[in-house]
Amino acid sequence: MELTKALRISPGQIVAFVGAGGKSASIRRLIEELTPQTPVLITTTTKLALDQTDLAVRHLILRSKANVSLFPALLHEHSSVIVTGERWSEEPKWTAPPEALLADLLPLAAASGAVVLVEADGARGCSLKAPAEHEPVIPKVVDLVVPVIGLDVIGQKLEDDLVYRPELVRALLEHRKDHILLPADVAGILTHRNGSLKAVPQSAQVRVILNKAETQKAEEQGREIAELSLETGSIGSVILAHVRQADPVVEVHGRTAGIILAAGGSQRFGRPKLLEVWNGEAIIRRSVRAARDARLDPIVVVLGADERAVREAIGQIPVQITTNSDWAEGQSSSVRAGLKMLASNVDGAVFLLADMPLVDADLVRTLVETHRKSLEPIVAPWTGERWGNPVLFDRATFEALSKIRGDEGGRALYKMYCVETVPGGQSAMLDIDTPDDLDMIRGR
Secondary structure, eight states: OOHHHHHTOOTTOEEEEEESSSHHHHHHHHHHHHTTTSOEEEEESSEEEGGGGGGSSEEEEOOSHHHHHTHHHHHHHOSEEEEEOSBOSSSSEEEOOOHHHHHHHHHHHHHTTOEEEEEOOOOTTOSEEOOOTTOOOOOTTOSEEEEEEEGGGTTSBTTSTTEESHHHHHHHHTOOTTOBOOHHHHHHHHHOTTTTTTTOOTTOEEEEEEEOOOSHHHHHHHHHHHHHHTTSTTOOEEEEEOTTSSSOEEEEEEEEEEEEEEOOOOTTTSSOGGGOEETTEEHHHHHHHHHHHTTOSSEEEEEBTBHHHHHHHHTTOOOEEEEOTTGGGOHHHHHHHHHTTOOTTEEEEEEEETTOTTOOHHHHHHHHHHHHHHOOSEEEEEOSSSBOSOEEEEGGGHHHHTTOOSSOGGGGGTTTSOEEEEEOOGGGTOOOSSHHHHHHHHTO
């Protein structure tokens, strides 16, 4: 998977990179992926090595407002432009452009349809850092902040050469000098308000790159860091990658919600079917348990007909419940009700039909794990003859999902988006519409 897709970058976005372990390599990778189709502006709020001007086709030293006015034309003429201040007298580096000029330039470039990439701090080639008092310098107009950390720091001593300013890292983690760095330590830096989240604008998203995921062990460590980091709502996703190679992304870990559609009126069944007991529990509880065991978060249950009784059957299981008063209009009304419950930091949702008691956590996990590796808009079970349930929808489809009407549900989007398939057995096909359906499932 390309880094552009994993970071969900689109034309007109302003992206700032902070941290250590692959910022410049990530920027270089994005330039290669985006150009020449999308123009790219590269700049810094710190300093850049002199040879980093080779990132772009054109280099411009920003000296005046007249220079700023040139950029719509420059970005039309050149696929990539790097902007710096004057050469620094103390080291072979370029300084940052003047802050006031940069404040004018960034939104102008974004409005021109460019992707703007900003290197917002330095790390001298190390893999882990904590910011000093004066950094990072992140412009307020930034849409996305990307902290970067190199996974090769795991297992190294805190004072190792891979750690930049180890005394600052130690102060944040409150560890002794000879501490061996663990995945929990990296997650601690990522989620600390004076660590990777320092100076992030309130309106900006945060998506992390864990670089150098080059071995199975590094991937396992990255997954542990991702799980710990996503416990805070401030981080949108964690990307496991090796940014120096083509198609660098291994996996994208984001929040996947579960939306259980349980609002129907059971007309064909003749009584509330979700209250029927199978294998010792109400059918509605089996659907909730499948979502919980697959670690979907949050889990939203959409109720409608028989709301009070179904709510009582769910009991004290910690889920979010919403009522769809328009349930008689069809399944799409419950889809919309569930989507309204999701926060902006949710990257996907698995929609489960509450009347499919054979669906288990293994199938749900397969959907989630497949989506992590591809980030395709829709992931669905397929038998070779027909589609099944549950189905995972990426957040890229949420707007279209919210516009569906009637009883067709999300399947109306299958002709609009790419659908990635996972093997679907009988559990993904069997739902309960009539008492005979339930008797058949009980006899299995």
